[in-house]
Ligand SMILES: *[C@@H]1O[C@H](CO)[C@@H](O)[C@H](O)[C@H]1NC(C)=O
């Protein structure tokens with residue numbers, strides 16, 4: 001039961017401090033943090049120096065592991081480019097000459113929702129590449145279709161974790177969707193740990209409603225995150241006002 005955090009926040013000095021604070025103060029909570037210096041690992045260049053300064057500090061926290069960001073553009077990006085990006089993360093410790101920048105797997109963004117055998121083949125190659133890469137630590141594969149997968153035709157077999165929801169809070173509490181999310185691990189015959197939820201545009205809700213939300217999220221998925229930001233494209237680009245209350249409640253809550 002843990003946090004999947006898209007850390008798409010530029011690491012100006014101090015910018016990642018809210019994360020360091022919650023990680024240090026919630027040592028029983030695990031954080032999988034997605035690092036993303038160039039909408040990917042930076043091909044034919046290296047991450048800007050604030051990244052080189054800040055990324056190693058994540059390793060000061062035993063409950064933080066990192067995942068490298070790779071966008072597939074719904075499998076429209078050439079697979080060779082995907083493989084090259086995976087190789088780059090795999091080689092990061094050599095390329096950047098720092099053992100502390102090693103990632104533990106890849107977060108594939110913009111993976112498709114609807115099933116297509118060609119997309120399945122494409123994502124199979126990407127998964128094989130991660131699983132065969134010794135430089136990728138735990139070799140975790142995460143998919144982000146951001147939508148409830150269709151049962152039985154989907155890509156769940158290719159990922160350790162699939163983001164089954166990346167939408168607004170209002171859509172989350174919409175009854176048909178909410179109920180589908182609640183039964184999905186049973187319907188898919190898998191464990192909640194295979195799923196992640198990312199809610200954004202969370203309004204200014206009372207404390208009790210945030211408690212309730214956290215419990216519901218824990219009942220549906222092993223991995224969660226939320227943001228109060230409601231501006232498209234900006235949801236994950238800052239630590240929103242709800243960040244620390246959410247993490248603190250998540251660490252304390254029992255699953256519903
Ligand atoms: C955190 O990760 C450790 C090591 O993998 C594991 O033993 C522990 O159960 C995890 N804690 C939670 C709350 O998932």
Ligand SMILES: *[C@@H]1O[C@H](CO)[C@@H](O)[C@H](O)[C@H]1NC(C)=O
Pocket residue numbers: 073076077
């Ligand atoms: C994603 O793929 C579509 C379709 O091939 C293309 O039009 C678009 O430019 C691509 N987007 C990016 C960011 O490469």
Ligand SMILES: *[C@@H]1O[C@H](CO)[C@@H](O)[C@H](O)[C@H]1NC(C)=O
Pocket residue numbers: 084087088091
């Ligand atoms: C990764 O390292 C291997 C072995 O040193 C090298 O052959 C390969 O070209 C490197 N690939 C990338 C994308 O850095």
Ligand SMILES: *[C@@H]1O[C@H](CO)[C@@H](O)[C@H](O)[C@H]1NC(C)=O
Pocket residue numbers: 097
């Ligand atoms: C790599 O890092 C080590 C220790 O930080 C340093 O001594 C060494 O000079 C660096 N090598 C290169 C090629 O930058």
Ligand SMILES: *[C@@H]1O[C@H](CO)[C@@H](O)[C@H](O)[C@H]1NC(C)=O
Pocket residue numbers: 189
């Ligand atoms: C559900 O998964 C378990 C363990 O992975 C397997 O043994 C069982 O046959 C599956 N049931 C169905 C209905 O697919």
